[in-house]
């Protein structure tokens with residue numbers, strides 16, 4: 001997307017007819033195409049079909065709230081920027097949504113010009129057509145795959161790519177599992193000419209019959225499994241697949257055939273299945289939310305992508321790659337900037353790096369980017385700690401970087417801050433569901449409640 005918002009598209013989820021209409025008219029005058037939904041359900045339906053440059057979502061909607069809607073849709077929206085619209089008194093909720101992954105908020109009423117400014121600001125993000133093209137390039141020749149663990153992963157991908165076997169991609173959120181899945185497809189010989197179909201299991205319709213129809217088809221309408229043909233079916237966030245559909249997926253994996261709803265004749269599937277998860281599946285199995293037999297079936301070939309903090313060399317390459325992409329050679333990274341990048345723990349992995357580089361490229365005052373440009377949220381004390389660079393170990397291999405914590409804090413403070421942040425992220429990722437979050441964190445619900453109480457954390 002160029003810096004000119006004309007040609008971009010915005011999905012507006014807003015029930016106020018006067019405000020909604022005014023936004024639509026003004027944005028259209030600026031050449032922006034708009035999809036206006038007045039309920040959460042209509043917004044969800046539009047976003048199932050359409051990947052816009054920006055989502056503008058109201059918090060209070062007649063059939064639900066924007067927070068739950070965005071939490072549900074965020075995984076499927078990938079990096080599409082989400083801007084929350086708040087009315088008076090809604091600031092707390094907007095802040096919570098920002099923590100959960102929304103990109104910005106606008107307090108109502110605001111002139112439509114502010115939306116155009118946001119579009120300009122987000123230009124070049126994941127959501128834009130240009131970045132989709134960049135993602136394709138990333139699949140064919142991914143930046144940041146030169147470290148030892150990534151070279152080993154690449155060798156494994158090449159080995160298993162031509163086979164039919166199901167592959168499970170594991171690793172933290174934002175580490176590049178989607179890129180690895182596409183890479184597997186790109187390396188899969190004849191299969192490459194057939195479709196690559198992404199199914200975000202966390203974003204399937206909540207209604208089981210609708211989700212089943214979306215996956216397996218109904219009557220004469222094919223579902224996503226069938227759309228993959230002899231290509232690749234990529235089941236992202238497979239741990240979120242509802243229980244009833246886990247049984248159907250297991251049958252598909254075992255028999256290589258399935259039934260469309262309402263049709264007696266089975267359909268043969270020749271698609272290769274790749275699943276991905278950032279959840280700890282054994283914990284899900286232990287708590288009973290994920291079938292043991294399905295886990296067993298999926299995990300035969302498990303490839304784990306290492307977190308970014310364990311790949312300092314890749315981190316540097318990726319930082320330069322993103323800066324080139326977002327600043328087009330107009331900016332460079334200062335020594336203290338690179339030291340701060342290397343010292344950060346990167347809980348959001350490559351997605352977080354991409355976002356920080358984009359923000360810095362857009363907003364920094366000087367052409368050379370320093371620690372403060374990448375981590376503007378840090379105070380002076382953090383800036384001191386951030387100047388400590390990562391040190392490769394004696395053998396020259398890449399020592400995992402495990403901390404960027406403020407060296408002036410006590411260990412207990414550092415541990416609490418990290419724990420609080422991690423629990424917050426996992427809760428957001430699990431849509432605030434304590435049971436799911438506890439499973440991911442490997443603790444009981446009671447322990448999680450207890451920790452949250454002591455860390456002064458609440459879901460709402």
Ligand SMILES: Nc1ncnc2c1ncn2[C@@H]1O[C@H](COP(=O)(O)OP(=O)(O)OP(=O)(O)O)[C@@H](O)[C@H]1O
Pocket residue numbers: 079126135138142143144145171172173174175176177178179180236276277278350351354
């Ligand atoms: N090697 C790379 N080069 C450029 N961009 C990358 C690379 N790897 C990942 N990205 C970008 O980082 C973001 C996260 O990547 P991806 O979606 O593949 O991660 P993930 O592990 O599947 O995350 P999640 O578990 O949250 O779905 C995306 O915007 C993707 O385009």
